[in-house]
Amino acid sequence: MSAExxxxxxxKGKKGKQKKIKTRVDFTPMVDxxxxxxxxxxLCTSLSKPQTMEISMPTNDxxxxxxxxxxxxxxxxTLILDENNKVYYYxxxxxxxxxxxxxxxxxxxxxIREMLIKKNSEVVAKINDLxxxxxxxxxxxxxxxxxxxxxxxxxxxxxxxxxxxxKSTYKNLVDALDEMQxxxxxxxxxxxxxxxxxALLAAKTGGASAVKN
Numbered sequence: 001m002s003a004e005x006x007x008x009x010x011x012k013g014k015k016g017k018q019k020k021i022k023t024r025v026d027f028t029p030m031v032d033x034x035x036x037x038x039x040x041x042x043l044c045t046s047l048s049k050p051q052t053m054e055i056s057m058p059t060n061d062x063x064x065x066x067x068x069x070x071x072x073x074x075x076x077x078t079l080i081l082d083e084n085n086k087v088y089y090y091x092x093x094x095x096x097x098x099x100x101x102x103x104x105x106x107x108x109x110x111x112i113r114e115m116l117i118k119k120n121s122e123v124v125a126k127i128n129d130l131x132x133x134x135x136x137x138x139x140x141x142x143x144x145x146x147x148x149x150x151x152x153x154x155x156x157x158x159x160x161x162x163x164x165x166x167k168s169t170y171k172n173l174v175d176a177l178d179e180m181q182x183x184x185x186x187x188x189x190x191x192x193x194x195x196x197x198x199a200l201l202a203a204k205t206g207g208a209s210a211v212k213n
Contacts, residue, residue, distance in 0.1 A: 075158045077119060079112070079176055080193060080201060083167035087112060087176070088201065091119075096196045102204050107175045116183040119158045126151040127184045152186035160185050163193040165201070 080088045080102075089112075090101045105111040117124050127148055134144045162176050173190070180188050 075156075076161060077116070077158050078161045078163065080197060081162070081164040081168035081172045081176060082201065082205070083165065085172060087172070088204070089115065094194070094196060096200065099200065099204050102200055107172075107179075112176070112179045113183060116158070116160070116179060116185060120183055120185060123151050123154055123157050123184050152184055157187060158185065160188040162188060162190045163197065165193060165198070
């Protein structure tokens with residue numbers, strides 16, 4: 001950017017008369033500067049990364065029968081997502097023909113969330129305490145992440161098995177996965193619903209939608 005001063009003299013040399021001065025500012029170099037600034041910010045600004053949801057899928061590793069039974073009896077929670085935003089659950093092992101096993105709930109805070117928080121109460125309490133320590137600056141963010149991960153991987157934490165009927169929606173699955181995060185559930189899997197569960201659900205609801213293949 002430069003400025004030029006033009007001075008004009010009448011040439012008559014009269015005393016007391018002010019000379020006229022014209023100032024012109026050249027903004028042409030500012031264009032180059034703006035382009036440099038735009039290029040700088042484009043290169044230095046980090047682009048927003050797409051957010052992804054981590055889903056724990058069932059492993060192919062074989063588990064001993066006694067260990068499977070132990071997990072199902074003490075820690076397993078099975079969610080069955082059905083049509084019309086209905087969701088059912090049962091605790092422990094599946095028992096064919098036992099309609100009292102299947103309990104209806106909802107996606108409301110007083111539904112799935114309340115049940116899972118109660119089932120995972122010890123872990124939730126530890127996570128809440130860690131959040132308070134982090135807010136009080138007693139632990140760092142890195143320490144919080146490490147200790148929270150250790151708390152969630154506790155052997156006493158429940159394992160949630162999510163199953164969906166043909167007439168449930170993608171939103172139902174997303175809502176169920178959201179509850180896993182809210183309730184600090186780290187061990188959860190998505191598996192197909194079994195024929196026995198379809199039959200039990202159909203008997204429970206009085207319909208045949210769950211039996212559809």
